[in-house]
Amino acid sequence: xxxxxxxxxxxxxxxxxxxxxxxxxxxxxxxxxxxxxxxxxxxxxxxxxxxxxxxxxxxxxxxxxxxxxxxxxxxxxxxxxxxxxxxxxxxxxxxxxxxxxxxxxxxxxxxxxxxxxxxxxxxxxxxxxxxxxxxxxxxxxxxxxxxxxxxx
Numbered sequence: 160x161x162x163x164x165x166x167x168x169x170x171x172x173x174x175x176x177x178x179x180x181x182x183x184x185x186x187x188x189x190x191x192x193x194x195x196x197x198x199x200x201x202x203x204x205x206x207x208x209x210x211x212x213x214x215x216x217x218x219x220x221x222x223x224x225x226x227x228x229x230x231x232x233x234x235x236x237x238x239x240x241x242x243x244x245x246x247x248x249x250x251x252x253x254x255x256x257x258x259x260x261x262x263x264x265x266x267x268x269x270x271x272x273x274x275x276x277x278x279x280x281x282x283x284x285x286x287x288x289x290x291x292x293x294x295x296x297x298x299x300x301x302x303x304x305x306x307x308x309x310x311x
Contacts, residue, residue, distance in 0.1 A: 182243070182244050182304055183244035183245060183248070183281070185244075185278075185281035185284075185285075186244045186247075186248070186281050186284035186285045186288055187285055188285050188286075188288035188289035188291070190285055193281070193282045193285040193286075194282075194285050194286050194289045196279070196282040196286075197279075197281075197282035197283045197284070197285045197286025197287070197289075198286045200275065200279050200282055200283050200286075201283050201286050201287070204271065204274070204275065204283070205233075205283065208230035208267070209230045209231070209232065209233050210230075210232065210233075212234070213232055213233040213234040213237075213287065213290055214232050214234060214236075215229065215230055215231045215232030215233070215234075215236075215237055216229035216230045216231075217229070219231045219232065219237070225265075226265070227265055227266060227267055228266070230267070230268070233287045233290070234290050234291075235290070235291055235292075235293055235296045239287065240288075240291050240296055240299075240300050241300075241303060243303075243304055244284060246259060247284055247287075248277075248280055248281065248284060250268065251271050251275075251280045251283065251284070252270060252271060252272040252275075252277070252280055253270050253272055254266065254268055254269055254270035255268040256270075
């Protein structure tokens with residue numbers, strides 16, 4: 160019975176237009192102007208590593224010879240959608256440093272805070288999020304962000 164109620168709640172959450180807790184309206188994937196701007200910025204700043212189709216680098220889960228991980232995909236096959244918008248914004252602006260990674264973690268992810276404005280970063284995130292369209296991913300993200308909101 161509990162499982163049925165939980166499943167119904169998750170399915171209903173996917174039917175609403177309201178943003179789930181943890182989502183930031185500045186990265187709204189329904190804002191077509193923002194998504195279009197983000198697409199251009201993504202192509203110029205992100206696609207070289209994360210792929211023109213957001214597919215990431217090959218074998219992105221396997222460490223490189225330098226012990227760093229390849230750039231992950233930003234489409235639904237990756238893990239980007241598992242993170243709240245504020246975390247994605249922080250990683251993009253500051254790089255993969257604490258509090259977004261362990262101290263002394265080495266990554267090839269650069270900080271874009273001096274290259275892109277905050278508004279431009281939010282536009283890139285709106286573009287990336289516009290590719291998360293499957294019911295499963297949207298429901299899981301809604302549940303994850305709801306749970307993150309309860310812990311804050």
